[in-house]
Amino acid sequence: MGRRMKRVRLWTGPTVAILALATGAGRADAQPSGGRHVRASLVAEADSVEAGRPLIVGFRLEMEPGWHTYWRNPGDSGLPTRVAWELPDGFSAGELQWPRPIRFLTGPLVSYGYEHEVLHPVEISVPASIGASEVRLAARLSWLECREACLPGKADLALTLPVRARAGSGPAAPLFAEARRRMPRVDPEWTLSATAREGVVDLVVLPPRGTRLSEAYFYPIPRRVVDYSRAQTLAAEEQGYRIALARDPNGVAAVERLLGVLVARTGAGEKAVEVDVPVKSKTSARAAGDPTEGTEEGKP
Amino acid sequence: MNARVSFVVGVVAAVAVAPALVSARAVVGQPAPPFTLADTHGKSHRLADFAGKRVVLEWWNHECPFVNKHYGGGSMQKLQKEWTGKGVVWLTISSSAPGEQGHVDAARADALMKEKGAAPTAVLLDPDGTVGRAYGARTTPHMFVVDAKGTLVYAGGIDDKPSTDQADLATATNYVQAALEDLAVGRTVAVPTSEPYGCAVKYAD
Numbered sequence: 001m002g003r004r005m006k007r008v009r010l011w012t013g014p015t016v017a018i019l020a021l022a023t024g025a026g027r028a029d030a031q032p033s034g035g036r037h038v039r040a041s042l043v044a045e046a047d048s049v050e051a052g053r054p055l056i057v058g059f060r061l062e063m064e065p066g067w068h069t070y071w072r073n074p075g076d077s078g079l080p081t082r083v084a085w086e087l088p089d090g091f092s093a094g095e096l097q098w099p100r101p102i103r104f105l106t107g108p109l110v111s112y113g114y115e116h117e118v119l120h121p122v123e124i125s126v127p128a129s130i131g132a133s134e135v136r137l138a139a140r141l142s143w144l145e146c147r148e149a150c151l152p153g154k155a156d157l158a159l160t161l162p163v164r165a166r167a168g169s170g171p172a173a174p175l176f177a178e179a180r181r182r183m184p185r186v187d188p189e190w191t192l193s194a195t196a197r198e199g200v201v202d203l204v205v206l207p208p209r210g211t212r213l214s215e216a217y218f219y220p221i222p223r224r225v226v227d228y229s230r231a232q233t234l235a236a237e238e239q240g241y242r243i244a245l246a247r248d249p250n251g252v253a254a255v256e257r258l259l260g261v262l263v264a265r266t267g268a269g270e271k272a273v274e275v276d277v278p279v280k281s282k283t284s285a286r287a288a289g290d291p292t293e294g295t296e297e298g299k300p
Numbered sequence: 301m302n303a304r305v306s307f308v309v310g311v312v313a314a315v316a317v318a319p320a321l322v323s324a325r326a327v328v329g330q331p332a333p334p335f336t337l338a339d340t341h342g343k344s345h346r347l348a349d350f351a352g353k354r355v356v357l358e359w360w361n362h363e364c365p366f367v368n369k370h371y372g373g374g375s376m377q378k379l380q381k382e383w384t385g386k387g388v389v390w391l392t393i394s395s396s397a398p399g400e401q402g403h404v405d406a407a408r409a410d411a412l413m414k415e416k417g418a419a420p421t422a423v424l425l426d427p428d429g430t431v432g433r434a435y436g437a438r439t440t441p442h443m444f445v446v447d448a449k450g451t452l453v454y455a456g457g458i459d460d461k462p463s464t465d466q467a468d469l470a471t472a473t474n475y476v477q478a479a480l481e482d483l484a485v486g487r488t489v490a491v492p493t494s495e496p497y498g499c500a501v502k503y504a505d
Contacts, residue, residue, distance in 0.1 A: 076438045077500035079462060107397075107429070107503030109438055144464070149401050150499050152365055152464040223495045229436075249327045250436075250455045250493040 007068075007115060008103040037067040038145040042137070042157040043119075043172035048164040049135045052128040055167075057159065058121040058176060059083065059096070059141050061114070066147045068113045071101035073221055073260075075111035075228045078150070081120065081143040088135055090127030097121045099182035100263050100272040101219060104146075110228040112219055119179040136160045184261040184272035191240070192275055194258040197282040199247050201225070201255055203275065205262065206240035216264040218243055218275065224251035225258075255279050326435040326444060328492045332452040335431045337393070339422040340406035345391070352448050354483055355389045356476060358420070359432065359501060361402030361440035362412050365464040366498035370441060371416045373466040375474070376458075380419040383480050392420040395432030397504035402440065403427065429503040439498035445479045445489070454479040456494030 038061050045056040061069055061081070070078040085093045097120055101112040124137065138158040145153045191206035203218050216234045220226045230246035243262075247255070262273045326333050332355075336346045347355065358376070361367055370376040380390050394409060396402035404412065409423045426432055435444060436455075445454035459472035479489045 077498060079464075079497070106500045107505050108433060109500045109503070111500065146499075148502070149363065150365060224493070229438075249325050 006105040008105060036145075036151060036153075037064040037147070038062065038069060038143065038153050040141050040143075040153070040155040040157060042139060042141075042159045043175060044159060044161055044170055045121075045173050045176040046161075046167040047170040048162045048167045049126060049130065050164060050167040051126060051130045053126055053167065055124040055126050055161075056121055056176060057124055057137060058119045058172075058179060059139075059157070060117070060119050060172075060175060061143065062117050063115060063145065065116075067145050068104055068115045068147070069118065069143045069145055069153075071112040071114070071219065072096075072098045073112060073219065073223055074144075075103075075113075076109040077106075078111045078113065078146060079144040081141065083122070083142075084140045086138040086140075087124070088132075088137075090130075091135070091137070092125045093139075094123040094125070097179075097183065099179050100184055100261055103217070108229050112228075119175050121176060121179055121183075130163050132163060134160050134162050182272070184263075184274045186274045187271075190262075190273050192262070192273070192277050194277050194279045195282060196255065196279050199249070201245045201247060201258060201279055203243040203245060203258060203262070203277075204237070204240060205243065205264070207264070207266065211266050211268070213241055213264045213266055216241065216243055216262060218245060218260055218262050220245075220258075220260040222252075222259055224248050225255050227251075326452050326455060328452050328455050330452060331450050332444070332446040333431075333434045335434060337424040337426055337431055339424050340409045341422075342406070343422070345422060345424060347446070347450070350389045350446075351450060353387060353389050354383075354448055354480065355391065355446040356383065356480070357435065357444040357446070358390065358392045359437045359440050359442040360392045360394055360423075361396055361499060361502065362404065363402045364440045364499035367440050369464050369466050369469070370458060371418065373469045374417075375469050376441075377416060377418050379474065379477060384419055384421055386480075386484065388480060390420040391422055391424050392418070393424045393426050393431065393437075395426040395429045395437060396502040397429060398427055400502035400504070401499075402502055427504075429501070432501050432503060437501050439496045440501060441498055442496040442501070443476050445476060445483070447483055453483065453489045454492055455496075456491075457496045457498075460494065462495070462497035 041060045043058055043060055049055055070080050072080050074080055083096055087093060099118060101114060104111045104113060136158055140156050142154045145151050189208040193204045195202050207213060217232055225248060227246040227248045233244045235242045256279060258275055258277050258279050260275050262275050264271045332347060334347050336344055338344050384390050394404055413423060441458045443458050444452060447453045456475060458476060459474045461468035461472040475491055475494050478491060482489045
């Protein structure tokens with residue numbers, strides 16, 4: 001099998017240290033389990049549950065080399081990881097959270113996901129009073145694991161934590177610190193806007209003064225907006241930068257908001273910024289033309 | 301010269317990723333891209349040969365769990381039988397490159413179709429991916445419907461339940477069924493596009 005899957009990160013900075021530690025606080029009712037090439041576990045940031053205080057848990061996926069799982073928008077192919085919870089009365093779970101992804105290229109196709117290891121945090125709402133001495137959180141996690149081939153993965157996971165007046169940090173806390181470091185953030189110092197022209201949406205990025213971008217990639221959250229297989233071009237403007245995003249020709253007719261994650265390489269390292277901006281029509285756009293025209297502004 | 305202009309950052313690398321799928325893409329509402337491909341009996345088929353008929357194109361990889369959801373559950377075969385029985389041309393296409401998952405020679409393709417009780421009009425072999433790229437076929441399955449005038453009227457997923465779970469077939473809305481029903485009574489296809497889901501088509505690099 002000659003497939004060469006290429007993985008594209010913006011930069012291959014220091015490899016993230018895989019944190020070797022015990023499964024976490026509390027008791028994992030089931031051993032880590034999952035598909036054939038990905039191991040799943042449920043861990044908590046704290047060592048116990050405190051009434052009335054949100055609890056942060058996370059799904060940890062550890063992948064064999066060459067295997068990957070998918071981001072919330074998987075791109076050209078694949079499926080996002082999903083969870084179905086079984087929680088005690090009074091508890092409720094927030095959405096899965098998604099650290100910034102990388103790209104996987106297979107032939108002309110581009111998909112978005114994770115390799116080696118990822119932690120998807122989830123915030124659990126905890127009732128103001130708990131009538132038990134321990135709490136059991138259970139969930140069925142399902143995902144698609146792919147290398148050249150894809151296999152569905154599934155795991156029934158559970159975590160039992162003691163109830164205490166004051167929760168402390170658990171042994172899995174460093175995993176959450178790492179996941180937080182990789183989580184895209186709203187950053188008011190980055191000014192973002194978007195304009196639409198024929199077949200293209202331009203994301204205009206004004207980073208903080210003095211910040212230069214050497215690479216950038218926009219990961220769209222909604223599907224059917226961007227044509228994943230078309231290259232994104234990053235052009236320096238008089239002020240800031242413009243990333244031309246080719247629209248999916250069979251996608252949604254109109255894009256009113258551009259929603260996604262901008263991952264940019266700056267002098268200070270890699271930056272992941274949440275993007276949620278209205279898309280202005282091309283009448284207010286500065287330029288029109290071929291999506292590749294932007295490279296004319298700065299000859300290599 | 302404006303000092304500000306000279307301040308413009310010289311170069312920013314274009315984030316070139318993959319060679320794009322061919323830009324002359326299959327776009328719903330426009331003529332379906334023409335093609336010529338050989339079937340598993342060596343017979344050559346041109347899309348133009350089917351002018352006046354409705355044509356379904358199904359991208360296929362027998363080793364893909366998404367494809368196997370639809371063949372294992374019998375829903376793909378049922379759809380093929382129902383609509384070829386009503387005069388629709390159903391072309392199952394393999395764009396898996398040699399050495400890649402799902403690559404089949406003619407005999408293997410026929411044997412697999414027989415084993416599954418499948419009933420396409422023909423299985424077309426596209427090992428260099430030319431037709432797959434022309435259509436922008438991303439996944440297996442990825443479905444396209446062409447009307448009798450040669451216009452592409454549907455491009456997207458087989459249904460609205462992106463999963464590998466056969467249990468989802470019972471509650472899924474099959475978009476190809478819906479498009480063909482619309483065409484059968486002369487209606488505009490109500491859902492002309494959707495998100496395709498499945499395994500990546502295993503193109504040659």
